[in-house]
Amino acid sequence: MLDIAFIRNNPEVVKEGARKKRMKVDIDELLSVDNDMRRLKTEVETLRADRNRISKDVSKSSGPERDDLIQQIKFIKNGLTEKEPKLKELEERFEQLMLFVPNPPLPEAPEGDSEEDNVLIRKVGQVPQFDFTPKDHLELAESLDMVDMPRAVKFAGARMYFLKNEGALLEFALFKFALDHLASKGFQPMIVPQLVRREAMVGTGFFPLGEEDTFFVSKDDLYLVGTAEVSLVSYHMDEILSESELPKRYCGYSTCFRREAGSYGRDTKGFYRLHQFNKVEQVVICENDPEVSMREHKLLLENAEEIMQALGLPYRVALACTGEIGQGQVLKHEIETWMPSRGKYSETHSCSSLHEFQSRRLRIRYRGADGKVKPCHTLNNTAVASPRIMIPILENFQNADGSVTIPEVLRPLMRGMERIEPKNSK
RNA sequence: GGAGAGAUGACCGAGCGGCCGAAGGUGCUCGCCUGCUAAGCGAGUGUGGGGUGUAGAGUCCCACCGAGGGUUCGAAUCCCUCUCUCUCCGCCA
Secondary structure: OOOHHHHHHOHHHHHHHHHHOOOOOOHHHHHHHHHHHHHHHHHHHHHHHHHHHHHHHHHHOOHHHHHHHHHHHHHHHHHHHHHHHHHHHHHHHHHHHHHHOOOOOOOOOOOOOOHHHOEEEEEEOOOOOOOOOOOOHHHHHHHOOOEEOHHHHHHHOOOOOEEOOHHHHHHHHHHHHHHHHHHHOOOEEEEOOOEEOHHHHHHOOOOOOOHHHOOEEHHHOEEEOOOOHHHHHHOOOOOEEEHHHOOEEEEEEEEEEOOOOOOOOOOOOOOOOOOEEEEEEEEEEEOOOHHHHHHHHHHHHHHHHHHHHHHOOOEEEEEOOHHHOOOOOOEEEEEEEEEOOOOEEEEEEEEEEEEOHHHHHHOOEEEOOOOOEEEOEEEEEEEEEEOOOHHHHHHHOEOOOOOEEOOHHHHHHHOOOOEEOOOOOO
């Protein structure tokens, strides 16, 4: 959500932002509703002021004078009964329109339509050269008996899976490693609610646009989160924090549920696109200062890169183009990891700054040193998401004999195992 | 799931249908005072929105005492619905 005053004063900036993001939104309609709403509001408030004033006199009067005052109020109330529903209608329309206005991207976000227009920032690590025919991650995972997809699909449907044996252990090791790393840097570890109310989904900006992609538990009116970001950001909903306690830095673990509506037939094989996965997410809530949030943005990116480097995975960092940036984000970096079977770097992390977009929706504010209450800035980035991260781990670290070498940092977390060996029986 | 109690400002907590945007305290800000610290003294300090005003300051108004309806000239106070919290019982990782 943007500040309506900002939209009023800078309609062209907002329109240009929407255009860059390739999003359709009718700012002129919004402003016209805003205008009508304010005009009517003034009328209604004048009537209310009259009513309140006269009503106070009622208590001081008596007899015919009193009856006369009450008559006057009844007359005013007629005007109110006529105007109030119209005002309410306009206000609802206004709120609705506001939910769709995209946050204009920062100037440093490159303009573009799709992934191809993202700008490469840096490459880290060596892409492996195999002197044997490498397998893809699914083949590896099956031969290593780390996964069972067919049995899951049989009773749970497409894009479902079991992780088993070293697969299960590896995932826990990854999350433990990530949480430890972030906790050591002062991020507060959290295990978060995975079922949330609509308010949290709208508040974090996933709704209304992302509603189709979300699982809904209708009996209880609760939504399954697609990321811990929803809960971590909503944590401070409706609060006024003090500047001295900022920034708030969190790392949260959750399972993530995504319907993947509209992606039928895409990435159907393997670990890339699943209905359910697990993730450690980083979230920062900080002061309303673009420089501060940019610093935090870099910190979040750096944390994720440190984890990637510790794992020894070859990756690159790209700056997402405007067409790839979500509605609420002003800047987004992606970490893409080398996946041999795809023959390219593919997204494993997404680092976003949202400025006031979420905090306005959720009313997360803080009292500045000047005594003024301001909306915070919010940011988030993946720390590690699995099983997707297992694609590059399995594929990059595979050996000629079909085994996979476990990254050193994870070995202490996997009972000292150094390799995952192929199994014969299933 | 059954029975009962509750939801008030950044936080805690009082509140008779008009004198309540709301006592008191804590916190915070500013000042004073005291070898230092702690304490003490004084003053200030709600949110959101609309109008006016040169962004500002100021000023006027509206709304808000969990949310939404209702009664009333007038509702934090009365009634209804919902949500959440707590206690007890049941069930349960």
